[in-house]
Amino acid sequence: MKILTGAQIRELDKYTIEHEPIASIDLMERSARAICNAICEQWTQSTPIVVFAGPGNNGGDALAMSRMLAEKGYVVDVFLFNIHNHLSEECAKNRDRIIGEGLVRKFTEITANFEPPQLTEKTLVVDGLFGSGLKEPLTGGFASLVKYINQSPSQVVSIDIPSGLMTESNRPQEEPAVVKANVTLTLHIKKLAMFFADCQQYLGEVRTLDIRLSKYFIDTFPSLYDTIETSYIKSLMLKRDDFAHKGSMGNALLIAGSRGMAGAAILASKACMRSGAGKVTALTPHCNLNIMQMAVPEAICLVDRENYYSEAIDTDCYQAVGIGPGLGKEESTALALMSQLQQTNCPIVLDADALNMLGAHGSWVQQLPNNMIMTPHPREFDRLAGRRITSDYDRLTFARDMARDLCAYIILKGHYSALCLPDGGVVFNTTGNSGMATAGSGDVLTGIITALLARGYSRKNACLMGMYLHGMAGDIAAKRVGKESLIASDIIDSLPEAFKNLEK
Numbered sequence: 492m493k494i495l496t497g498a499q500i501r502e503l504d505k506y507t508i509e510h511e512p513i514a515s516i517d518l519m520e521r522s523a524r525a526i527c528n529a530i531c532e533q534w535t536q537s538t539p540i541v542v543f544a545g546p547g548n549n550g551g552d553a554l555a556m557s558r559m560l561a562e563k564g565y566v567v568d569v570f571l572f573n574i575h576n577h578l579s580e581e582c583a584k585n586r587d588r589i590i591g592e593g594l595v596r597k598f599t600e601i602t603a604n605f606e607p608p609q610l611t612e613k614t615l616v617v618d619g620l621f622g623s624g625l626k627e628p629l630t631g632g633f634a635s636l637v638k639y640i641n642q643s644p645s646q647v648v649s650i651d652i653p654s655g656l657m658t659e660s661n662r663p664q665e666e667p668a669v670v671k672a673n674v675t676l677t678l679h680i681k682k683l684a685m686f687f688a689d690c691q692q693y694l695g696e697v698r699t700l701d702i703r704l705s706k707y708f709i710d711t712f713p714s715l716y717d718t719i720e721t722s723y724i725k726s727l728m729l730k731r732d733d734f735a736h737k738g739s740m741g742n743a744l745l746i747a748g749s750r751g752m753a754g755a756a757i758l759a760s761k762a763c764m765r766s767g768a769g770k771v772t773a774l775t776p777h778c779n780l781n782i783m784q785m786a787v788p789e790a791i792c793l794v795d796r797e798n799y800y801s802e803a804i805d806t807d808c809y810q811a812v813g814i815g816p817g818l819g820k821e822e823s824t825a826l827a828l829m830s831q832l833q834q835t836n837c838p839i840v841l842d843a844d845a846l847n848m849l850g851a852h853g854s855w856v857q858q859l860p861n862n863m864i865m866t867p868h869p870r871e872f873d874r875l876a877g878r879r880i881t882s883d884y885d886r887l888t889f890a891r892d893m894a895r896d897l898c899a900y901i902i903l904k905g906h907y908s909a910l911c912l913p914d915g916g917v918v919f920n921t922t923g924n925s926g927m928a929t930a931g932s933g934d935v936l937t938g939i940i941t942a943l944l945a946r947g948y949s950r951k952n953a954c955l956m957g958m959y960l961h962g963m964a965g966d967i968a969a970k971r972v973g974k975e976s977l978i979a980s981d982i983i984d985s986l987p988e989a990f991k992n993l994e995k
């Protein structure tokens with residue numbers, strides 16, 4: 492599903508209104524009905540409801556929804572904030588309807604001072620102050636109102652997006668004036684901010700309400716941001732013909748491990764085998780040889796004479812190379828890494844210490860060959876970028892720029908991992924869970940992507956499938972062992988089921 496910016500959503504509204512066609516006020520009725528129904532599903536008529544409506548169409552939604560809840564017997568108090576004596580046309584119409592119908596218990600239009608109502612733990616607050624039309628962070632009276640709502644013991648539902656949150660870029664503020672919702676009922680399509688970790692504290696549970704906006708517009712309108720669809724991943728699956736043999740199923744090389752970090756090499760190698768590679772070779776220090784051979788008997792081991800990766804090797808016989816898990820930070824490892832990158836022609840995945848070493852030698856990043864695949868978590872990315880980045884939106888923007896400038900594939904890992912492509916596009920993964928925030932999870936992803944590259948998937952498809960399978964295996968594992976106990980090996984053990992799900 493595409494992710495549209497606030498401006499594009501307004502385009503989508505207009506297109507729907509013109510081409511369905513449907514009057515704007517009727518589209519608002521449709522939104523309000525969807526919001527009303529979602530609230531009725533979760534809160535009974537005995538719940539006192541206090542609605543805060545703003546001057547735009549977010550407020551218009553809130554007013555129309557209030558009328559509908561009152562018609563269903565809910566006790567609703569509505570506060571409409573008309574500070575600048577200017578309401579959107581649809582908001583004004585819904586104010587007149589509320590006043591005309593007289594069904595809500597209390598309707599107050601605030602043009603100046605505001606006596607806040609008492610908000611108890613029984614009250615449901617509906618936040619219809621601002622939606623996708625917010626232009627800058629809230630200040631003054633609105634910021635005080637948001638603070639009052641957040642300090643109350645009430646449950647909060649935000650319409651479309653928590654008021655105070657912009658649909659894309661939200662930079663950290665001293666005193667953030669953003670509603671903390673228990674539930675966000677977003678209209679038709681998730682906004683970009685809903686994919687960022689630093690906005691999760693405001694969103695609560697996000698539910699997307701279908702308001703039948705133009706599918707044609709969404710399908711055809713160019714968007715920078717997209718999400719991975721299961722159907723698309725299934726369509727990518729390569730078949731294994733009956734005459735397959737290990738030589739034709741891809742030969743993957745993993746350069747991983749150092750003294751005391753054999754586990755990273757084991758996890759990456761096992762994940763690689765479990766993800767369909769015909770052969771896996773692990774280049775690892777001699778001190779890890781016995782451990783590797785016992786832990787991953789399926790993998791061939793090449794041995795580096797030192798306790799760490801110290802020299803580049805010939806990679807002409809491999810179809811993919813994964814470098815980084817547990818590699819360590821020796822200077823000779825860094826030199827071997829750059830030499831390996833210069834002489835390797837097949838697709839390469841760079842992760843963990845490989846990324847940290849590149850970041851530590853800042854100028855090397857610009858010297859990277861094209862088409863590198865990099866899988867940094869946020870802090871590894873900041874080191875690569877050589878700067879402290881304070882917002883997820885800014886980090887994504889830097890990653891998009893780096894992917895374009897280096898002609899690279901950058902997976903910014905997180906709850907919604909984002910693949911930044913050389914053409915500037917971004918694709919968010921939607922599988923996975925917080926149980927995967929555990930040591931070794933990244934090593935597993937490196938092994939999976941390296942295997943998919945060795946199997947012959949393109950760099951873009953190997954990244955998309957790798958993120959998707961890694962997250963899906965994590966979801967399967969979480970169901971089996973729970974999120975708290977989940978360890979990286981559980982993700983590997985769940986890869987067979989994840990692949991089988993794709994083969995259905």
Ligand SMILES: NC(=O)C1=CN([C@@H]2O[C@H](COP(=O)(O)OP(=O)(O)OC[C@H]3O[C@@H](n4cnc5c(N)ncnc54)[C@H](O)[C@@H]3O)[C@@H](O)[C@H]2O)[C@H](O)CC1
Pocket residue numbers: 500503504518519522545546547548549550551552579620621622623624625626627628629630633650651652678679704
């Ligand atoms: N397709 C859909 O998703 C539909 C969404 N609907 C609802 O419409 C709003 C967006 O409405 P819009 O009028 O564009 O913007 P807002 O209601 O968010 O507010 C605009 C209003 O607020 C003022 N304003 C902006 N920034 C600030 C600020 N920092 N401080 C104070 N005031 C501010 C601005 O001047 C305007 O007056 C969307 O979220 C949905 O809820 C439609 O109802 C149906 C289709």
Ligand SMILES: [K+]
Pocket residue numbers: 549618619620621622649650651652653654
């Ligand atoms: K809102």
